[in-house]
Amino acid sequence: xxxxxxxxxxxxxxxxxxxxxxxxxxxxxxxxxxxxxxxxxxxxxxxxxxxxxxxxxxxxxxxxxxxxxxxxxxxxxxxxxxxxxxxxxxxxxxxxxxxxxxxxxxxxxxxxxxxxxxxxx
Amino acid sequence: xxxxxxxxxxxxxxxxxxxxxxxxxxxxxxxxxxxxxxxxxxxxxxxxxxxxxxxxxxxxxxxxxxxxxxxxxxxxxxxxxxxxxxxxxxxxxxxxxxxxxxxxxxx
Numbered sequence: 458x459x460x461x462x463x464x465x466x467x468x469x470x471x472x473x474x475x476x477x478x479x480x481x482x483x484x485x486x487x488x489x490x491x492x493x494x495x496x497x498x499x500x501x502x503x504x505x506x507x508x509x510x511x512x513x514x515x516x517x518x519x520x521x522x523x524x525x526x527x528x529x530x531x532x533x534x535x536x537x538x539x540x541x542x543x544x545x546x547x548x549x550x551x552x553x554x555x556x557x558x559x560x561x562x563x564x565x566x567x568x569x570x571x572x573x574x575x576x577x578x
Numbered sequence: 579x580x581x582x583x584x585x586x587x588x589x590x591x592x593x594x595x596x597x598x599x600x601x602x603x604x605x606x607x608x609x610x611x612x613x614x615x616x617x618x619x620x621x622x623x624x625x626x627x628x629x630x631x632x633x634x635x636x637x638x639x640x641x642x643x644x645x646x647x648x649x650x651x652x653x654x655x656x657x658x659x660x661x662x663x664x665x666x667x668x669x670x671x672x673x674x675x676x677x678x679x680x681x682x683x684x685x
Contacts, residue, residue, distance in 0.1 A: 492674075494622075502614075502622060502665055504674040516672040519579075552621055561628040562669050564612045568621040 459483040466572030479536040479553030487531035490556040495549035543576045584677035590685040595656045599680045601649040601666035610670035613651045617662045
């Protein structure tokens with residue numbers, strides 16, 4: 458069964474750091490690009506970051522650029538999101554999502570259940 | 579960034595109804611569009627990609643159409659399990675952007 462399981466969320470003070478992990482199973486992780494997407498309480502979905510299968514290409518949303526770092530370890534079938542200088546507005550459920558490819562580009566087809574990050578003093 | 583605008587933002591319908599949700603992109607995105615369904619407390623679920631391709635396992639009452647800037651998601655005969663929030667998302671360019679969501683409620 459294809460599965461993504463996020464972990465590492467929790468309560469952190471403003472200005473603090475947190476590292477999220479996403480464990481992949483049931484597919485060849487090293488062949489797929491991956492994403493982080495977040496959802497603030499009661500709000501819509503916001504794409505956060507993308508990393509290619511080989512880590513050669515990385516993108517960030519402007520809202521997190523310079524503060525968040527995406528990475529992966531293909532040997533461990535894991536995706537990571539290092540979050541620094543956290544702000545109250547980073548409070549959200551964070552999902553990892555796998556990309557699949559069609560003639561019309563990459564789309565997110567498999568999602569984890571999410572991990573909750575709360576930034577508050 | 580490409581802005582995605584959905585309409586309506588919320589909608590009440592009855593089981594058995596035919597429902598259409600629209601999504602407009604602020605610039606042309608060809609067919610680089612996906613539709614997701616999300617239920618409270620759950621992760622989004624992919625319904626349609628490439629604007630009109632049904633994801634494996636998704637019921638055929640769901641369909642998508644459009645290209646360029648205007649897209650639609652249609653549910654041909656609403657079932658009780660379809661009451662949820664629906665999002666469109668473009669993957670034509672980065673940052674990938676979502677519509678604000680359409681909440682489909684029971685009338």
